[in-house]
Amino acid sequence: AQRVTQPEKLLSVFKGAPVELKCNYSYSGSPELFWYVQYSRQRLQLLLRHISRESIKGFTADLNKGETSFHLKKPFAQEEDSAMYYCALRGSSNTGKLIFGQGTTLQVKP
């Protein structure tokens, strides 16, 4: 079965602190992994994808196939990073559909 698990519902850090949002997945093949973000009163939008191996807004995420993880990291959190973050998996379906985790709320305090 394809499943994405985000163990933390809420992560609260102070501005300037490092951030790590955890994501674990269950999938037998080679998945594509994504992080989507939803800022207050905005639509869900793509933050980054593992195949791009890029840093967006200071965030990075590395796919660890051994640990089946795709944790999202940022060395120094900013207040504007406060949002809901969803990890998502695209498996082998021809539809290209995404399977989402439950989401983690990141709260960056001043």
Next chain:
Amino acid sequence: DTGVSQNPRHKITKRGQNVTFRCDPISEHNRLYWYRQTLGQGPEFLTYFQNEAQLEKSRLLSDRFSAERPKGSFSTLEIQRTEQGDSAMYLCASSPPTGTGNTIYFGEGSWLTVV
């Protein structure tokens, strides 16, 4: 705004009534998805269209739910005989044809409250 457009944005209905949501995908996106999201949960896949063909339906999509995409453009999601458990955010998303970049873009969603 040329993003995915959904309406109505909010709908309050009495139990047992029918509701219909509309989604206008990004122009030239042939792939269209419907998701459902309840409080505290991530989006859950409901159904997928490639052009006008509905190619996959989740088991979450009961017989009371029907989705269409006539002419492969906009899509509608109808819920018949609504139940309180149908209260959720219904998200529409679209993506371009395979091979041209397959990022999935989401609409702002349609909130349904069944009273």
